[in-house]
Amino acid sequence: MASSSHTRATVEMQQRDAVYPRESPLRRPAVGREIIGRILPPLMALVTVVALWWMVHLVFPRLLPSPLSTFRGAVRLLSEGGFFFHMIQSLRRVFVGSTVAMVFSVAVGIYMGTVVMGERFFQPLVVLGLTIPGLMWSLIAVMLFGINEIAPYFAVAVTIFPMLVINIWAGVKALDKELIDMSHVFHFSPWLKISQVIIPQLVPNIFAATRYGLGLAWKVVVVVEMFGTSNGVGYQVMKAYQIFDMEAVIAWTLTFVAAMILIEYGIINLVEQRVTAWRPKVEVWRR
Amino acid sequence: MARLQVRNAEKWFQRETGQPFKVLDGLSFEVREGCVTVLVGPSGCGKSTVLNAIVGLERLDRGELVFFNHDGQSQQRPLIGYVFQGPRLLPWKTVGDNVRLALRGAGVAREKWEDRVQRYLALVGLEEYVTQYPLYLSGGQRQRVGLARALAIESDLVLMDEPFASVDELTARQLRETTRRLCEQLHRTVLFVTHNLPEAAYMSDFVVALTARPACVEACIDNPLPCPRRWGPEIYRFAADLEAKLSLREEAEI
Numbered sequence: 001m002a003s004s005s006h007t008r009a010t011v012e013m014q015q016r017d018a019v020y021p022r023e024s025p026l027r028r029p030a031v032g033r034e035i036i037g038r039i040l041p042p043l044m045a046l047v048t049v050v051a052l053w054w055m056v057h058l059v060f061p062r063l064l065p066s067p068l069s070t071f072r073g074a075v076r077l078l079s080e081g082g083f084f085f086h087m088i089q090s091l092r093r094v095f096v097g098s099t100v101a102m103v104f105s106v107a108v109g110i111y112m113g114t115v116v117m118g119e120r121f122f123q124p125l126v127v128l129g130l131t132i133p134g135l136m137w138s139l140i141a142v143m144l145f146g147i148n149e150i151a152p153y154f155a156v157a158v159t160i161f162p163m164l165v166i167n168i169w170a171g172v173k174a175l176d177k178e179l180i181d182m183s184h185v186f187h188f189s190p191w192l193k194i195s196q197v198i199i200p201q202l203v204p205n206i207f208a209a210t211r212y213g214l215g216l217a218w219k220v221v222v223v224v225e226m227f228g229t230s231n232g233v234g235y236q237v238m239k240a241y242q243i244f245d246m247e248a249v250i251a252w253t254l255t256f257v258a259a260m261i262l263i264e265y266g267i268i269n270l271v272e273q274r275v276t277a278w279r280p281k282v283e284v285w286r287r
Numbered sequence: 288m289a290r291l292q293v294r295n296a297e298k299w300f301q302r303e304t305g306q307p308f309k310v311l312d313g314l315s316f317e318v319r320e321g322c323v324t325v326l327v328g329p330s331g332c333g334k335s336t337v338l339n340a341i342v343g344l345e346r347l348d349r350g351e352l353v354f355f356n357h358d359g360q361s362q363q364r365p366l367i368g369y370v371f372q373g374p375r376l377l378p379w380k381t382v383g384d385n386v387r388l389a390l391r392g393a394g395v396a397r398e399k400w401e402d403r404v405q406r407y408l409a410l411v412g413l414e415e416y417v418t419q420y421p422l423y424l425s426g427g428q429r430q431r432v433g434l435a436r437a438l439a440i441e442s443d444l445v446l447m448d449e450p451f452a453s454v455d456e457l458t459a460r461q462l463r464e465t466t467r468r469l470c471e472q473l474h475r476t477v478l479f480v481t482h483n484l485p486e487a488a489y490m491s492d493f494v495v496a497l498t499a500r501p502a503c504v505e506a507c508i509d510n511p512l513p514c515p516r517r518w519g520p521e522i523y524r525f526a527a528d529l530e531a532k533l534s535l536r537e538e539a540e541i
Contacts, residue, residue: 182375185342186392186440187366196388200379278379278420 065247073251087259090225090233093149094217097156101213104157105164106206110198112165113172122165129162134220142228152224152232159220160213167212171205172198207272211264218260289317290355290444290476291341297349298336310336312501313350318444319493320357323470323477327487327529328497328505334480335372337502338446341478342367356443366393368437368445372452374429376421376436382408383417386436393440407439408432410469427458434466438473447479451486460518463489467516484526489516496533505533 050067057066065073077083111118112126134155141155175198183197199206225234233256240248298311310333318324326334339345341352343364356362376385386404395403408414411431421429430450437445447466451459467490470477481487487494494508508529512521 178371178373178375179377181344182369182371183392184344185367185369186389186436187394188388188392192388192392196380197377200377203379276379278422280422 065250070247070250070254073247074254077251077255086232086236087255089231090221090256091259093152093156093221093232094214097153097221098160098213098217100153101157101161101164102210105161105168105209109165109168110172110194112169113175126162126165130166134159134216135223138220138223138228141224147228147230151228152221155224156217156220160216163216164209164213167205167209168202171202175201203275207268210268214260214263218256288320288355288359290320291318292353293317293337293350294353295350296337296340296347298333298340298345299348309501312503314503316495316504316507318476318478320476321474322492323479323490324493324495325479325481325487325491326495326497327481327484328502329499330482332497332500333502334497335448338448338478338480341446342369365444366440366442368440368442370433370437370445370447370450372449374421374433376429376432378420378422381418381420382413382432385421385432386439389436389440395440403439407435410438411435411465427454427462430454430462431465438469438475443476445475445477447477449481464518466490471514484529485522488522488525488529489518494529496529508532
Protein backbone atom coordinates (compact mmCIF):
# COMPACT_ATOMS: atom_id res chain seq x y z
CA MET A 1 0.00 0.00 0.00
CA ALA A 2 2.75 2.35 1.08
CA SER A 3 4.80 1.35 -1.94
CA SER A 4 1.87 2.05 -4.32
CA SER A 5 1.29 5.56 -2.94
CA HIS A 6 5.04 6.20 -3.08
CA THR A 7 5.10 5.17 -6.77
CA ARG A 8 2.10 7.37 -7.54
CA ALA A 9 3.75 10.36 -5.83
CA THR A 10 6.97 9.75 -7.78
CA VAL A 11 5.07 9.64 -11.11
CA GLU A 12 3.23 12.85 -10.23
CA MET A 13 6.53 14.56 -9.37
CA GLN A 14 8.05 13.38 -12.66
CA GLN A 15 5.06 14.71 -14.59
CA ARG A 16 5.30 18.05 -12.81
CA ASP A 17 9.05 18.21 -13.44
CA ALA A 18 8.47 17.55 -17.14
CA VAL A 19 6.47 20.79 -17.34
CA TYR A 20 8.43 22.75 -14.74
CA PRO A 21 11.98 21.24 -14.64
CA ARG A 22 13.87 21.59 -11.35
CA GLU A 23 16.49 23.94 -12.81
CA SER A 24 13.77 26.24 -14.18
CA PRO A 25 13.14 29.37 -12.09
CA LEU A 26 9.45 29.16 -13.15
CA ARG A 27 7.12 27.58 -10.62
CA ARG A 28 3.61 26.25 -11.05
CA PRO A 29 1.22 28.99 -9.81
CA ALA A 30 -0.48 28.10 -6.51
CA VAL A 31 -3.95 26.72 -7.30
CA GLY A 32 -5.55 28.35 -4.23
CA ARG A 33 -4.23 31.80 -5.11
CA GLU A 34 -5.43 31.38 -8.72
CA ILE A 35 -8.97 30.46 -7.59
CA ILE A 36 -9.10 33.34 -5.08
CA GLY A 37 -7.88 35.73 -7.79
CA ARG A 38 -10.71 34.67 -10.08
CA ILE A 39 -13.56 34.46 -7.57
CA LEU A 40 -12.85 37.20 -5.06
CA PRO A 41 -13.24 40.34 -7.28
CA PRO A 42 -16.70 39.45 -8.70
CA LEU A 43 -17.79 38.26 -5.23
CA MET A 44 -16.72 41.59 -3.74
CA ALA A 45 -18.72 43.45 -6.42
CA LEU A 46 -21.80 41.37 -5.58
CA VAL A 47 -21.38 41.94 -1.83
CA THR A 48 -21.08 45.72 -2.43
CA VAL A 49 -24.38 45.81 -4.36
CA VAL A 50 -26.20 43.74 -1.69
CA ALA A 51 -24.77 45.98 1.09
CA LEU A 52 -25.98 49.13 -0.69
CA TRP A 53 -29.39 47.53 -1.22
CA TRP A 54 -29.59 46.62 2.47
CA MET A 55 -28.76 50.19 3.48
CA VAL A 56 -31.49 51.60 1.22
CA HIS A 57 -33.91 49.02 2.68
CA LEU A 58 -33.03 50.17 6.21
CA VAL A 59 -33.86 53.76 5.24
CA PHE A 60 -37.04 52.96 3.20
CA PRO A 61 -38.28 49.62 4.57
CA ARG A 62 -41.80 49.96 3.05
CA LEU A 63 -40.58 50.86 -0.45
CA LEU A 64 -37.77 48.35 -0.90
CA PRO A 65 -37.89 44.78 0.47
CA SER A 66 -34.76 43.44 2.16
CA PRO A 67 -32.27 41.36 0.13
CA LEU A 68 -33.02 38.37 2.38
CA SER A 69 -36.80 38.41 1.86
CA THR A 70 -36.28 38.96 -1.89
CA PHE A 71 -33.87 36.04 -1.98
CA ARG A 72 -36.51 33.91 -0.22
CA GLY A 73 -39.04 35.10 -2.81
CA ALA A 74 -36.66 34.08 -5.62
CA VAL A 75 -36.20 30.63 -4.05
CA ARG A 76 -39.96 30.30 -3.81
CA LEU A 77 -40.25 31.20 -7.50
CA LEU A 78 -37.70 28.55 -8.39
CA SER A 79 -39.65 25.90 -6.50
CA GLU A 80 -42.87 26.79 -8.35
CA GLY A 81 -43.67 24.79 -11.47
CA GLY A 82 -44.16 27.75 -13.82
CA PHE A 83 -40.80 29.41 -13.25
CA PHE A 84 -38.76 27.42 -15.75
CA PHE A 85 -41.52 27.61 -18.36
CA HIS A 86 -41.58 31.43 -18.23
CA MET A 87 -37.79 31.72 -18.05
CA ILE A 88 -37.31 29.46 -21.08
CA GLN A 89 -39.88 31.45 -23.07
CA SER A 90 -38.00 34.71 -22.40
CA LEU A 91 -34.56 33.23 -23.03
CA ARG A 92 -35.76 31.71 -26.31
CA ARG A 93 -37.00 35.12 -27.47
CA VAL A 94 -33.71 36.74 -26.47
CA PHE A 95 -31.64 34.13 -28.31
CA VAL A 96 -33.70 33.92 -31.50
CA GLY A 97 -33.90 37.71 -31.86
CA SER A 98 -30.21 38.19 -31.05
CA THR A 99 -29.08 35.41 -33.40
CA VAL A 100 -31.07 36.85 -36.30
CA ALA A 101 -29.66 40.33 -35.59
CA MET A 102 -26.11 38.98 -35.23
CA VAL A 103 -26.17 37.08 -38.54
CA PHE A 104 -27.47 40.11 -40.46
CA SER A 105 -25.24 42.59 -38.65
CA VAL A 106 -22.05 40.62 -39.38
CA ALA A 107 -22.99 40.46 -43.07
CA VAL A 108 -24.02 44.14 -43.29
CA GLY A 109 -21.06 45.33 -41.15
CA ILE A 110 -18.56 43.53 -43.40
CA TYR A 111 -20.34 44.85 -46.50
CA MET A 112 -20.28 48.42 -45.15
CA GLY A 113 -16.62 48.20 -44.18
CA THR A 114 -15.46 46.75 -47.48
CA VAL A 115 -17.70 48.31 -50.16
CA VAL A 116 -17.93 52.12 -50.38
CA MET A 117 -21.40 52.06 -51.96
CA GLY A 118 -22.58 49.71 -49.18
CA GLU A 119 -21.29 52.13 -46.57
CA ARG A 120 -23.03 55.07 -48.24
CA PHE A 121 -26.30 53.12 -48.50
CA PHE A 122 -26.47 51.67 -44.98
CA GLN A 123 -24.88 54.46 -42.91
CA PRO A 124 -27.98 56.74 -42.79
CA LEU A 125 -30.22 53.72 -42.12
CA VAL A 126 -28.03 52.56 -39.23
CA VAL A 127 -27.90 56.07 -37.72
CA LEU A 128 -31.68 56.28 -38.09
CA GLY A 129 -32.06 52.89 -36.40
CA LEU A 130 -29.90 53.99 -33.48
CA THR A 131 -32.22 56.88 -32.70
CA ILE A 132 -35.40 54.75 -32.45
CA PRO A 133 -35.96 53.48 -28.88
CA GLY A 134 -36.60 49.79 -28.18
CA LEU A 135 -39.97 50.68 -26.68
CA MET A 136 -41.13 52.09 -30.04
CA TRP A 137 -40.04 48.94 -31.86
CA SER A 138 -41.85 46.84 -29.24
CA LEU A 139 -45.11 48.75 -29.82
CA ILE A 140 -44.72 48.66 -33.59
CA ALA A 141 -43.95 44.92 -33.51
CA VAL A 142 -47.06 44.07 -31.46
CA MET A 143 -49.23 46.32 -33.67
CA LEU A 144 -47.77 44.77 -36.84
CA PHE A 145 -47.70 41.10 -35.88
CA GLY A 146 -50.22 40.90 -33.04
CA ILE A 147 -49.79 38.82 -29.90
CA ASN A 148 -47.59 36.01 -31.18
CA GLU A 149 -43.94 34.93 -31.23
CA ILE A 150 -42.94 36.99 -34.27
CA ALA A 151 -43.43 40.29 -32.38
CA PRO A 152 -40.66 39.79 -29.74
CA TYR A 153 -38.26 38.25 -32.30
CA PHE A 154 -38.78 41.23 -34.60
CA ALA A 155 -38.55 43.84 -31.82
CA VAL A 156 -35.31 42.35 -30.43
CA ALA A 157 -33.67 41.90 -33.83
CA VAL A 158 -34.55 45.39 -35.11
CA THR A 159 -33.59 47.17 -31.88
CA ILE A 160 -30.14 45.62 -31.43
CA PHE A 161 -29.26 45.38 -35.14
CA PRO A 162 -27.92 48.99 -35.54
CA MET A 163 -25.73 48.70 -32.39
CA LEU A 164 -24.28 45.42 -33.60
CA VAL A 165 -23.68 46.76 -37.12
CA ILE A 166 -21.83 49.82 -35.76
CA ASN A 167 -19.55 47.52 -33.76
CA ILE A 168 -18.78 45.15 -36.65
CA TRP A 169 -18.38 48.03 -39.11
CA ALA A 170 -15.83 49.71 -36.79
CA GLY A 171 -13.96 46.40 -36.59
CA VAL A 172 -13.88 46.01 -40.38
CA LYS A 173 -12.50 49.55 -40.74
CA ALA A 174 -9.59 48.57 -38.49
CA LEU A 175 -8.75 45.37 -40.41
CA ASP A 176 -5.07 44.70 -41.06
CA LYS A 177 -4.58 45.72 -44.71
CA GLU A 178 -1.36 43.73 -44.95
CA LEU A 179 -3.18 40.47 -44.17
CA ILE A 180 -5.89 41.30 -46.70
CA ASP A 181 -3.17 41.92 -49.34
CA MET A 182 -1.54 38.62 -48.37
CA SER A 183 -4.85 36.79 -48.92
CA HIS A 184 -5.17 38.45 -52.34
CA VAL A 185 -1.62 37.47 -53.33
CA PHE A 186 -2.23 33.83 -52.36
CA HIS A 187 -5.51 33.76 -54.35
CA PHE A 188 -7.84 33.23 -51.35
CA SER A 189 -11.44 32.86 -52.52
CA PRO A 190 -13.95 35.43 -51.15
CA TRP A 191 -15.26 32.83 -48.69
CA LEU A 192 -11.73 31.91 -47.51
CA LYS A 193 -10.92 35.60 -47.13
CA ILE A 194 -14.05 36.25 -45.03
CA SER A 195 -13.88 33.10 -42.90
CA GLN A 196 -10.12 32.89 -42.31
CA VAL A 197 -8.88 36.48 -42.53
CA ILE A 198 -11.73 38.93 -41.84
CA ILE A 199 -13.97 37.24 -39.25
CA PRO A 200 -11.06 36.15 -36.97
CA GLN A 201 -9.96 39.80 -36.83
CA LEU A 202 -13.51 40.76 -35.84
CA VAL A 203 -13.67 38.35 -32.90
CA PRO A 204 -13.22 41.06 -30.19
CA ASN A 205 -15.94 43.17 -31.87
CA ILE A 206 -18.24 40.16 -32.24
CA PHE A 207 -17.91 39.25 -28.55
CA ALA A 208 -18.42 42.87 -27.45
CA ALA A 209 -21.46 43.08 -29.72
CA THR A 210 -22.82 39.77 -28.38
CA ARG A 211 -22.58 40.91 -24.77
CA TYR A 212 -24.08 44.29 -25.52
CA GLY A 213 -26.75 42.78 -27.76
CA LEU A 214 -27.84 40.16 -25.20
CA GLY A 215 -28.16 42.82 -22.49
CA LEU A 216 -30.25 45.04 -24.73
CA ALA A 217 -32.29 42.12 -26.08
CA TRP A 218 -33.36 41.15 -22.57
CA LYS A 219 -34.62 44.70 -21.92
CA VAL A 220 -36.64 44.70 -25.15
CA VAL A 221 -38.07 41.20 -24.54
CA VAL A 222 -39.32 42.21 -21.10
CA VAL A 223 -41.09 45.25 -22.57
CA VAL A 224 -42.73 43.22 -25.38
CA GLU A 225 -43.78 40.50 -22.93
CA MET A 226 -45.41 43.09 -20.67
CA PHE A 227 -48.09 43.86 -23.21
CA GLY A 228 -47.58 41.56 -26.19
CA THR A 229 -47.48 38.00 -24.82
CA SER A 230 -49.20 35.86 -22.23
CA ASN A 231 -46.06 34.25 -20.79
CA GLY A 232 -42.40 35.02 -20.07
CA VAL A 233 -40.56 36.95 -17.38
CA GLY A 234 -41.89 40.34 -18.57
CA TYR A 235 -45.48 39.08 -18.32
CA GLN A 236 -44.84 37.84 -14.75
CA VAL A 237 -43.19 41.13 -13.77
CA MET A 238 -46.22 43.02 -15.16
CA LYS A 239 -48.55 40.78 -13.12
CA ALA A 240 -46.55 41.49 -9.97
CA TYR A 241 -46.54 45.22 -10.77
CA GLN A 242 -50.34 45.29 -11.08
CA ILE A 243 -50.69 44.10 -7.47
CA PHE A 244 -47.71 46.27 -6.36
CA ASP A 245 -45.70 43.20 -5.28
CA MET A 246 -42.21 44.75 -5.23
CA GLU A 247 -40.64 41.59 -3.82
CA ALA A 248 -41.88 39.52 -6.78
CA VAL A 249 -40.76 42.16 -9.31
CA ILE A 250 -37.21 42.18 -7.89
CA ALA A 251 -37.19 38.39 -7.45
CA TRP A 252 -38.07 37.84 -11.15
CA THR A 253 -35.46 40.42 -12.16
CA LEU A 254 -32.82 38.70 -10.01
CA THR A 255 -33.52 35.28 -11.45
CA PHE A 256 -33.22 36.62 -14.98
CA VAL A 257 -29.98 38.45 -14.12
CA ALA A 258 -28.66 35.20 -12.62
CA ALA A 259 -29.54 33.39 -15.87
CA MET A 260 -27.72 36.04 -17.93
CA ILE A 261 -24.64 35.83 -15.65
CA LEU A 262 -24.66 32.05 -16.09
CA ILE A 263 -24.75 32.54 -19.87
CA GLU A 264 -21.89 35.08 -19.68
CA TYR A 265 -19.59 32.93 -17.52
CA GLY A 266 -20.80 29.50 -18.60
CA ILE A 267 -20.96 30.02 -22.36
CA ILE A 268 -19.62 33.33 -23.73
CA ASN A 269 -16.46 33.45 -21.58
CA LEU A 270 -15.59 29.83 -22.32
CA VAL A 271 -16.14 30.22 -26.07
CA GLU A 272 -14.08 33.43 -26.07
CA GLN A 273 -11.21 31.76 -24.20
CA ARG A 274 -11.23 28.91 -26.69
CA VAL A 275 -11.40 31.14 -29.78
CA THR A 276 -8.64 33.49 -28.56
CA ALA A 277 -6.35 30.76 -27.17
CA TRP A 278 -3.66 31.81 -29.68
CA ARG A 279 -3.36 35.28 -28.12
CA PRO A 280 -0.59 35.66 -25.49
CA LYS A 281 -1.74 37.17 -22.18
CA VAL A 282 -0.93 40.86 -22.01
CA GLU A 283 0.04 42.20 -18.60
CA VAL A 284 -0.30 45.96 -18.74
CA TRP A 285 0.29 46.71 -15.05
CA ARG A 286 3.35 44.62 -14.18
CA ARG A 287 4.14 44.06 -10.53
CA MET B 288 14.52 32.31 -71.19
CA ALA B 289 12.38 35.02 -69.57
CA ARG B 290 9.43 34.13 -67.27
CA LEU B 291 8.37 37.75 -66.94
CA GLN B 292 8.99 40.90 -68.93
CA VAL B 293 8.21 44.32 -67.52
CA ARG B 294 7.78 46.66 -70.49
CA ASN B 295 7.81 50.47 -70.23
CA ALA B 296 6.10 50.42 -66.84
CA GLU B 297 4.86 53.80 -65.67
CA LYS B 298 3.12 54.46 -62.38
CA TRP B 299 1.88 57.66 -60.76
CA PHE B 300 0.73 58.27 -57.19
CA GLN B 301 -0.87 61.28 -55.53
CA ARG B 302 0.46 63.15 -52.54
CA GLU B 303 -1.93 64.02 -49.68
CA THR B 304 -2.18 67.49 -51.21
CA GLY B 305 -3.51 65.91 -54.41
CA GLN B 306 -0.34 66.67 -56.39
CA PRO B 307 0.61 63.71 -58.63
CA PHE B 308 4.14 62.35 -58.77
CA LYS B 309 5.75 59.73 -60.96
CA VAL B 310 7.21 56.60 -59.33
CA LEU B 311 8.09 54.40 -62.31
CA ASP B 312 9.27 55.99 -65.53
CA GLY B 313 9.32 53.60 -68.48
CA LEU B 314 10.81 50.73 -66.49
CA SER B 315 11.75 47.66 -68.56
CA PHE B 316 13.54 44.51 -67.48
CA GLU B 317 13.08 40.75 -67.49
CA VAL B 318 13.12 37.97 -64.93
CA ARG B 319 14.98 34.91 -66.19
CA GLU B 320 13.76 31.35 -65.60
CA GLY B 321 15.49 29.45 -62.78
CA CYS B 322 17.49 32.52 -61.74
CA VAL B 323 17.40 34.96 -58.85
CA THR B 324 16.99 38.41 -60.35
CA VAL B 325 17.72 41.10 -57.80
CA LEU B 326 16.08 44.49 -58.18
CA VAL B 327 18.29 46.95 -56.37
CA GLY B 328 17.74 50.64 -55.89
CA PRO B 329 17.62 53.43 -53.32
CA SER B 330 14.90 53.44 -50.64
CA GLY B 331 11.60 54.83 -51.89
CA CYS B 332 12.46 54.46 -55.58
CA GLY B 333 9.47 52.19 -56.34
CA LYS B 334 10.88 48.66 -56.02
CA SER B 335 7.94 47.42 -53.94
CA THR B 336 5.52 49.13 -56.36
CA VAL B 337 6.94 46.92 -59.13
CA LEU B 338 6.28 43.79 -57.06
CA ASN B 339 2.78 44.98 -56.11
CA ALA B 340 2.01 45.53 -59.80
CA ILE B 341 3.29 42.05 -60.65
CA VAL B 342 0.93 40.37 -58.14
CA GLY B 343 -1.99 42.66 -59.01
CA LEU B 344 -2.09 44.79 -55.85
CA GLU B 345 -1.34 47.89 -57.96
CA ARG B 346 -2.26 48.69 -61.57
CA LEU B 347 0.29 50.22 -63.93
CA ASP B 348 -0.74 53.50 -65.58
CA ARG B 349 1.23 52.68 -68.74
CA GLY B 350 3.26 49.73 -69.98
CA GLU B 351 2.64 46.03 -69.56
CA LEU B 352 3.64 42.89 -67.72
CA VAL B 353 4.08 39.81 -69.89
CA PHE B 354 4.25 36.42 -68.22
CA PHE B 355 5.64 33.39 -70.07
CA ASN B 356 5.09 29.69 -69.45
CA HIS B 357 7.78 26.96 -69.66
CA ASP B 358 7.35 26.81 -73.46
CA GLY B 359 7.97 30.53 -73.87
CA GLN B 360 4.30 31.26 -74.68
CA SER B 361 2.79 34.34 -73.09
CA GLN B 362 0.10 33.60 -70.49
CA GLN B 363 -2.24 35.23 -67.98
CA ARG B 364 -0.85 36.21 -64.59
CA PRO B 365 0.19 32.84 -63.08
CA LEU B 366 0.27 31.77 -59.45
CA ILE B 367 2.96 33.80 -57.70
CA GLY B 368 4.61 33.15 -54.32
CA TYR B 369 5.43 36.20 -52.22
CA VAL B 370 7.74 36.67 -49.24
CA PHE B 371 6.81 40.00 -47.67
CA GLN B 372 8.99 42.40 -45.71
CA GLY B 373 7.14 41.33 -42.55
CA PRO B 374 6.00 37.70 -42.22
CA ARG B 375 2.26 38.51 -42.65
CA LEU B 376 1.17 35.25 -41.02
CA LEU B 377 -2.33 34.80 -39.59
CA PRO B 378 -1.64 34.84 -35.83
CA TRP B 379 -4.78 32.78 -35.02
CA LYS B 380 -3.58 29.95 -37.27
CA THR B 381 -0.77 27.55 -36.45
CA VAL B 382 2.39 27.51 -38.56
CA GLY B 383 1.10 24.42 -40.40
CA ASP B 384 -2.32 25.98 -41.00
CA ASN B 385 -0.73 29.14 -42.43
CA VAL B 386 1.03 27.04 -45.05
CA ARG B 387 -2.09 24.89 -45.60
CA LEU B 388 -4.22 27.98 -46.24
CA ALA B 389 -1.81 29.20 -48.92
CA LEU B 390 -2.01 25.75 -50.55
CA ARG B 391 -5.82 25.87 -50.36
CA GLY B 392 -5.86 29.37 -51.90
CA ALA B 393 -3.51 28.23 -54.64
CA GLY B 394 -5.86 25.37 -55.50
CA VAL B 395 -3.42 22.57 -54.57
CA ALA B 396 -5.20 19.20 -54.16
CA ARG B 397 -6.02 18.49 -50.50
CA GLU B 398 -4.16 15.14 -50.48
CA LYS B 399 -0.88 16.95 -51.22
CA TRP B 400 -1.19 19.45 -48.34
CA GLU B 401 0.39 17.41 -45.54
CA ASP B 402 3.33 16.32 -47.64
CA ARG B 403 4.00 19.90 -48.78
CA VAL B 404 3.64 21.34 -45.27
CA GLN B 405 6.09 18.80 -43.80
CA ARG B 406 8.50 19.08 -46.71
CA TYR B 407 8.78 22.86 -46.91
CA LEU B 408 8.79 23.46 -43.17
CA ALA B 409 11.59 20.88 -42.96
CA LEU B 410 13.50 22.72 -45.72
CA VAL B 411 13.46 25.91 -43.64
CA GLY B 412 14.25 23.98 -40.44
CA LEU B 413 10.86 24.38 -38.75
CA GLU B 414 9.40 20.87 -39.00
CA GLU B 415 8.95 20.76 -35.20
CA TYR B 416 6.88 23.96 -35.15
CA VAL B 417 3.90 22.81 -37.25
CA THR B 418 1.42 23.14 -34.37
CA GLN B 419 2.88 26.33 -32.86
CA TYR B 420 1.22 29.73 -33.18
CA PRO B 421 3.34 32.40 -34.97
CA LEU B 422 3.29 34.81 -31.99
CA TYR B 423 5.36 32.29 -30.00
CA LEU B 424 8.13 32.20 -32.64
CA SER B 425 11.08 34.56 -33.07
CA GLY B 426 11.12 37.13 -35.90
CA GLY B 427 13.55 35.01 -37.92
CA GLN B 428 11.44 31.87 -37.46
CA ARG B 429 8.31 33.71 -38.60
CA GLN B 430 10.14 34.91 -41.69
CA ARG B 431 11.14 31.29 -42.38
CA VAL B 432 7.47 30.30 -42.22
CA GLY B 433 6.73 33.07 -44.75
CA LEU B 434 9.46 31.62 -46.98
CA ALA B 435 8.08 28.07 -46.61
CA ARG B 436 4.58 29.34 -47.47
CA ALA B 437 5.80 31.10 -50.63
CA LEU B 438 7.80 28.07 -51.80
CA ALA B 439 5.18 25.45 -50.84
CA ILE B 440 2.68 26.55 -53.48
CA GLU B 441 5.37 25.68 -56.09
CA SER B 442 4.54 28.69 -58.23
CA ASP B 443 6.14 29.76 -61.50
CA LEU B 444 7.54 32.88 -59.90
CA VAL B 445 8.47 33.87 -56.33
CA LEU B 446 8.72 37.52 -55.30
CA MET B 447 10.69 38.59 -52.24
CA ASP B 448 10.35 42.14 -50.98
CA GLU B 449 13.31 42.93 -48.69
CA PRO B 450 12.43 39.80 -46.73
CA PHE B 451 15.31 40.06 -44.26
CA ALA B 452 15.14 43.79 -43.56
CA SER B 453 13.21 43.36 -40.32
CA VAL B 454 15.56 40.86 -38.62
CA ASP B 455 18.99 41.29 -37.04
CA GLU B 456 22.10 40.84 -39.20
CA LEU B 457 23.07 37.39 -37.87
CA THR B 458 19.56 36.03 -38.47
CA ALA B 459 19.43 37.79 -41.85
CA ARG B 460 22.66 36.06 -42.88
CA GLN B 461 21.26 32.64 -41.93
CA LEU B 462 18.05 33.39 -43.80
CA ARG B 463 19.95 34.53 -46.90
CA GLU B 464 21.94 31.30 -46.88
CA THR B 465 18.77 29.20 -46.50
CA THR B 466 16.93 31.13 -49.22
CA ARG B 467 19.81 31.06 -51.69
CA ARG B 468 20.39 27.34 -51.07
CA LEU B 469 16.68 26.58 -51.61
CA CYS B 470 16.52 28.68 -54.79
CA GLU B 471 19.49 26.78 -56.22
CA GLN B 472 18.19 23.41 -55.02
CA LEU B 473 14.61 23.91 -56.26
CA HIS B 474 15.50 25.92 -59.41
CA ARG B 475 12.93 28.59 -58.58
CA THR B 476 12.51 31.77 -60.59
CA VAL B 477 12.84 34.57 -58.06
CA LEU B 478 12.56 38.35 -58.20
CA PHE B 479 14.25 39.67 -55.08
CA VAL B 480 14.09 43.30 -54.01
CA THR B 481 16.69 44.92 -51.76
CA HIS B 482 18.62 48.12 -51.18
CA ASN B 483 21.41 46.23 -49.42
CA LEU B 484 24.30 45.77 -51.89
CA PRO B 485 26.13 42.87 -50.16
CA GLU B 486 22.75 41.09 -49.97
CA ALA B 487 22.21 41.78 -53.69
CA ALA B 488 25.69 40.44 -54.43
CA TYR B 489 25.07 37.26 -52.43
CA MET B 490 21.54 36.50 -53.57
CA SER B 491 21.65 37.42 -57.27
CA ASP B 492 22.33 35.64 -60.50
CA PHE B 493 21.42 38.83 -62.28
CA VAL B 494 21.15 42.39 -60.94
CA VAL B 495 18.77 45.05 -62.23
CA ALA B 496 19.75 48.42 -60.75
CA LEU B 497 17.17 51.19 -60.61
CA THR B 498 17.73 54.92 -60.44
CA ALA B 499 16.21 57.11 -57.72
CA ARG B 500 12.54 58.04 -58.17
CA PRO B 501 11.07 58.15 -60.78
CA ALA B 502 12.73 54.77 -61.27
CA CYS B 503 14.07 53.49 -64.54
CA VAL B 504 16.75 50.88 -65.19
CA GLU B 505 20.25 52.19 -64.64
CA ALA B 506 22.15 48.98 -65.37
CA CYS B 507 21.70 45.21 -65.76
CA ILE B 508 24.67 43.21 -64.46
CA ASP B 509 25.34 39.45 -64.48
CA ASN B 510 26.73 38.13 -61.20
CA PRO B 511 30.04 36.40 -61.99
CA LEU B 512 30.32 34.66 -58.58
CA PRO B 513 30.18 30.84 -58.60
CA CYS B 514 27.32 28.67 -57.31
CA PRO B 515 26.76 27.36 -54.70
CA ARG B 516 27.21 30.82 -53.30
CA ARG B 517 29.40 31.31 -50.20
CA TRP B 518 29.54 34.34 -47.96
CA GLY B 519 33.11 35.71 -48.22
CA PRO B 520 35.30 38.63 -49.28
CA GLU B 521 34.31 38.18 -52.94
CA ILE B 522 30.72 39.12 -52.02
CA TYR B 523 31.89 42.43 -50.60
CA ARG B 524 34.16 42.96 -53.63
CA PHE B 525 31.23 42.47 -56.00
CA ALA B 526 29.05 44.74 -53.81
CA ALA B 527 31.77 47.43 -54.02
CA ASP B 528 31.87 46.98 -57.81
CA LEU B 529 28.09 47.44 -57.91
CA GLU B 530 28.32 50.55 -55.78
CA ALA B 531 31.04 51.99 -58.00
CA LYS B 532 28.91 51.42 -61.09
CA LEU B 533 25.67 52.72 -59.65
CA SER B 534 24.47 55.94 -58.12
CA LEU B 535 22.71 54.27 -55.22
CA ARG B 536 23.96 56.50 -52.47
CA GLU B 537 21.44 59.17 -53.19
CA GLU B 538 18.27 58.58 -51.17
CA ALA B 539 14.97 59.37 -52.85
CA GLU B 540 13.02 62.26 -51.37
CA ILE B 541 9.51 61.49 -50.21
